Amino acid sequence: MFTPFEDLDALLADLIGSAREILGRTFVGAYLQGSFALGAADLLSDCDFIIATNVLPSGTAEAQLRRLHDEIPTRPGHWPKDLEGSYADTTSLRSAAGLGTPWLFSNHGSRDLVWDTHCNTLHTRWILHHHGITLAGPPITDLVDAVDPEAMRESMRTALPKVMAGLRTWARFEMAWTQRYTVTEYCRVLYTLRTGRVASKRGALEWAREHLDQTWRPLLTQVIEDRALGWVPAEPPRPGSLETSYAFAAYAESFAR
Known part of the structure; x- marks a missing residue:
């Protein structure tokens, strides 16, 4: 179980499986941050994810991810419209040195992926390093350094x-x-x-x-x-x-x- 919600766990498992297939060897891992990582999530919360990659998605992989995230919000149920997160390359994810790098971002409820710095913040790195939930791949502390208070x-x-x-x-x-x-x-x-x-x-x-x-x-x-x-x-x-x-x-x- 990743979360307290069985239907959300099923959606996350499907997202990870699809992303892994699309990204192939560039897939590194998938993680939860935000309120779920902080242990404060409820049905009013977004489910904030980070999918780490060796390189930022482009070409065919980017196009396939766009199709995936265009389809997910059309599914029935509560959570397909409340997923929010980014595809982040491990180099810029590592530390504050990567601030300013746009990541491929899915806003909750949106069917469009955009290149944005929405998740590329010190807050995201702090939550990931201290409380991030590993859904797939290596422990998140292997990928994200501690943030200077x-x-x-x-x-x-x-x-x-x-x-x-x-x-x-x-x-x-x-x-x-x-x-x-x-x-x-x-x-x-x-x-x-x-x-x-x-x-x-x-x-x-x-x-x-x-x-x-x-x-x-x-x-x-x-x-x-x-x-x-x-x-x-x-x-x-x-x-x-x-x-x-x-x-x-x-x-x-x-x-x-």
């Missing part, structure tokens, strides 16, 4: 002032889901800034509720309790919660200084 903190100092601008490029702020996601994202950044480690979404929220100014406790409690509501596009934020979230964002960004 101060490098983690410095990346969050750099990222913190840009969080809201980044969210505005894709998120709809008239949705309750976005209000919750915004608060959660700031909590995750602050957790790493303080500790040099990575927490799950819920773990970061609970840490923030315990350690940040108690003024924010009602907001953080609301986000924790409402997370179970999931993605409902027509659901507006609770009255006043969006304004409070903006104030929390300004408070969080002050830590970058």
